[in-house]
Structure formats: C-alpha cells, structure tokens
Amino acid sequence: MAPRLTPAALVVPPEVVVAIRATLPTVADDVVTVIIDEVPSYTDAFSGPMGETIRSAVQVALGGFLTLVSEPRDAAQRTPAAAIEGAYQLGRGEARSGRSSEALLSAYRIGARVAWHHLSTLAVENGVDATTLAEFAQAVFFYIDELSAASVAGHGDESATAGRVRQRLLDRIARHLLTDAPEKTVVAAAERAEWAPPKSLTAVIVPESQVGSVLLLVHQGTLQTTDLPELEAAVLLLVPDVHGRRRAALLKAVEGRNCLVGPARPWLEVRSSYERARRAQERGLGGDTEEHLPELVLTADEEALADLRSAALAPLADLRPASRAKLAETLRAWLLHQGRRDDIAAALFVHPQTVRYRVAQLRELFGDKLEDPQTVLALTIALGSEPEAGTKDKDKAPD
Known part of the structure; x- marks a missing residue:
C-alpha cells in the first residue's frame, strides 16, 4: 500500500x-x-x-x-x-x-x-x-x-x-422547585434555560440503572436531578404534563422498572409530588402512589395514629391477647361489611353464630359508642391502619 x-x-x-x-x-x-x-x-x-x-x-x-x-x-x-x-x-x-x-x-x-x-x-x-x-x-x-x-x-x-451548561440551568430549575423558591425566581431560571413551563409536573423516583431507558420514553422537557442526598442510587425526574389520561402512558413507561410515581401537580407545586413519592419510598411501597393513598394518609403522622388507636381500642385493652385479636378482627369486618353477619362470617371464615357471639361481646365492651359516628370513624381509622390478622379460625371454638 x-x-x-x-x-x-x-x-x-x-x-x-x-x-x-x-x-x-x-x-x-x-x-x-x-x-x-x-x-x-x-x-x-x-x-x-x-x-x-x-x-x-x-x-x-x-x-x-x-x-x-x-x-x-x-x-x-x-x-x-x-x-x-x-x-x-x-x-x-x-x-x-x-x-x-x-x-x-x-x-x-x-x-x-x-x-x-x-x-x-x-x-x-x-x-x-x-x-x-x-x-x-x-x-x-x-x-x-x-x-x-x-x-x-x-x-x-x-x-x-x-449540553453541560443547559443541564446546569435545568438542574437549577429543579432545585428551586424543590426548595420552594419564590415564583419569580423559578420563572427567571426557566427563562434562562429556555425551558417552557408546563401545566403540571409529576415526580418520578427512578433507579440510576433505569434513568436512560425511562428518559427515552418521557417528554424531552423532563427535569432530572441526581444530587439529592436522600435518594440513594436513584434519580428524581420531574415529568411535564402527564396529568389526567396521560398518566397511564407514564405508568406504562415505568412499569417493571422499580420506580415510584408521585401525583401530578401544578408545575410550581411539584415539591408535594416529590414528598409523597418519598413517603411511599420510606414505607417500602412501589409503583403508583395513587394506589397507596389510604396507607399514606393513615401513616402521615405516626404518633397521632398511635394515640388514636390507643384511645379508640381502649375497651379491648384489658382482654387476653388472643381474645383481643379476635374481637379486633371481628370489629374491623363488622365496620367494613356494615354489620352484615353473613358477609362478616365469610370474611372471617367462621360460622355466623360465632359472629353473633363476638358482636354481642363488642357491644358489651363499647356500649352505645358503636352507634356514634365519631367513634365509628375513629375505629375505622384505628383498625384500618393495622395489618390484617389473617387468622382463619373457622375450626376454633368461640370465646
């Protein structure tokens, strides 16, 4: 050559x-x-x-x-x-x-x-x-x-x-949004980055290994930040305009990727979406936070919930542990099924007569309070926040 x-x-x-x-x-x-x-x-x-x-x-x-x-x-x-x-x-x-x-x-x-x-x-x-x-x-x-x-x-x-300069400008927008900076500060940062503010933003916590794949499937105006100390080996994405019917497409995009999707919020209020996703992450939940609303609500204030549970279930406090567990389980089913004996029996895998016996015990312990709406609400919250006992005692004799 x-x-x-x-x-x-x-x-x-x-x-x-x-x-x-x-x-x-x-x-x-x-x-x-x-x-x-x-x-x-x-x-x-x-x-x-x-x-x-x-x-x-x-x-x-x-x-x-x-x-x-x-x-x-x-x-x-x-x-x-x-x-x-x-x-x-x-x-x-x-x-x-x-x-x-x-x-x-x-x-x-x-x-x-x-x-x-x-x-x-x-x-x-x-x-x-x-x-x-x-x-x-x-x-x-x-x-x-x-x-x-x-x-x-x-x-x-x-x-x-x-690209580096623009990413720094976009990071600044995300940082302002997550720290409740004044609106004029956030808007000015968006203008400098030539980033058009959307109607809504949705916080999505994504494992680092999945970020590239997810970014290919979401809006190109998505903000991302990797320097949040509370997120270990994960990245926060703030995805524009996936509210309403568009949310389904976002959920499909992150399906099977071990992500957490917060609620859609007006773009200046996206911090609340991130905080909800973080609470879900702390509780070991995954996927769509909208599917975990009852648990997230009930666990928002752990101490208040513990106090409410203690006060609402005080009539059961002096019972033996086994009896207390069975009556608490029956009371939960009674509340959920609105007193329908056969439905309660089916849920607990016990005979309707057992349900009748236990409900009579509950009425002795709680008295007229079981007819009081506030008491019913407190009991519903108290029992709804406890894990199901899961005990199938259909073969056990009634107390």
Whole structure:
C-alpha cells in the first residue's frame, strides 16, 4: 500500500498557484452554491452575515492550502495550526447554529468535490503533469480530511459544553422547585434555560440503572436531578404534563422498572409530588402512589395514629391477647361489611353464630359508642391502619 502523502510533501509550480489563487472567490461561491443545493440544513445558512463568514472561511481554507503547497517544506509537517484552529472554531459555530456534525461533514465532502474540480481544471490548463496532478489530488483530500476532523472535534466540544451548561440551568430549575423558591425566581431560571413551563409536573423516583431507558420514553422537557442526598442510587425526574389520561402512558413507561410515581401537580407545586413519592419510598411501597393513598394518609403522622388507636381500642385493652385479636378482627369486618353477619362470617371464615357471639361481646365492651359516628370513624381509622390478622379460625371454638 502506497504511503499516504501529506500536503507538505508536494510543491506546486508558482504560476499554477497564482492562477488558482486568482479564482478563489469564484471557487468559494461555487462551493457554497452546491452545498445549499445538496444539504437541506444549509438552505438558509448562507444568508446575512453568517453566509459571508462561511464564504470567507472557505476562501481562507483554500488559501491556506495553496500556501501550504507553494513552498518546500519538511514532508513530516502537517496542516498549519492556524488552519486547524479555524476549522475547529467553524465546527463550534455550526453546533451553536443547531446544525449536526453529519450536515457539516456532508458540506466538507461537497466542498472538496467542487474545489477539486476547479483546482484540477486549472492545474491541467497550466500544464501540470499526471504524476504531479495525482499527488495534488492526494494533498487536497488529505487537507480536507484534516480540516473536517478538526471541525467535528469543535462541533463535539461545543455540543458537550452547551449540553453541560443547559443541564446546569435545568438542574437549577429543579432545585428551586424543590426548595420552594419564590415564583419569580423559578420563572427567571426557566427563562434562562429556555425551558417552557408546563401545566403540571409529576415526580418520578427512578433507579440510576433505569434513568436512560425511562428518559427515552418521557417528554424531552423532563427535569432530572441526581444530587439529592436522600435518594440513594436513584434519580428524581420531574415529568411535564402527564396529568389526567396521560398518566397511564407514564405508568406504562415505568412499569417493571422499580420506580415510584408521585401525583401530578401544578408545575410550581411539584415539591408535594416529590414528598409523597418519598413517603411511599420510606414505607417500602412501589409503583403508583395513587394506589397507596389510604396507607399514606393513615401513616402521615405516626404518633397521632398511635394515640388514636390507643384511645379508640381502649375497651379491648384489658382482654387476653388472643381474645383481643379476635374481637379486633371481628370489629374491623363488622365496620367494613356494615354489620352484615353473613358477609362478616365469610370474611372471617367462621360460622355466623360465632359472629353473633363476638358482636354481642363488642357491644358489651363499647356500649352505645358503636352507634356514634365519631367513634365509628375513629375505629375505622384505628383498625384500618393495622395489618390484617389473617387468622382463619373457622375450626376454633368461640370465646
């Protein structure tokens, strides 16, 4: 395989260089015209000052190449640093303009083709022999490769920098929302990040290993924060506008991913969604917090609940543990089934006569309080917050 020549390994006759240099404005215009025709994302890119800047860059690049091949140089010498720097900055500018690196490389390929057509024609017209022309072609395309690589590097660096800057701005919005910052502060942060506030936000706690997959399935305006000390190996996502019927799509997206989904809230009030998801996480719950509302309500104040349970079930306090458990279980079923004896018996797997016996005991212990709405409410909360006994005592004798 023949060694790859560098632009520095070739010296073009001075008269050819002069002839080519005189045509550089025309070559640059032709390059621009063909790029506009063949690369859709550049259709409007060359209008106004930006177009003149790119045309000038094309001329400078071609001029740099002619300078490179017009003087004897060490064959190991590479493309001048100034040309590489110019190409690098062009790549950064294209990233800021929103054009992809693929579009940029397409423009380079087209530019190389058009430029070579002009350069080779002039070289032949000025008597360049076939061997020199072949070396000239290698030099042209090596030079373009060097410049395009530098531009791609600049594009990637600018994209990464812009991404980091934007992520910091988005993180700031999330932080403001979670710390109850003043509305004007949050709105100003959203404006700086060019983030359009949604109608609602929903907090979703996602394991770190699942974040990438979930982000592909949710709104691109989703905020995320990874530096919350209370979330171990998990990330908080604040997902826009998945309230109402759209919630089902969110739940489907996180299904099987060990996530916790808080309620949808007006976007400035999303902290309450996060706090509910955190409470569910602390209690070992998973999935949709809306499915755990009774437990979350009943356990919102553990001490108050313990006091209520103690007061409401005081008539059972002096019984033997086994009797207390059976009567508490019967009272729970009596409340849930609104006193329907057969339904209570079926739920407890006991005979209806056993239910009748136990309810009579309860009436002796509680008296008229079982007819008092406030007492019934307190008992419902007290018994509803206790785990089901799960004892199936259909074969046991009544107390």
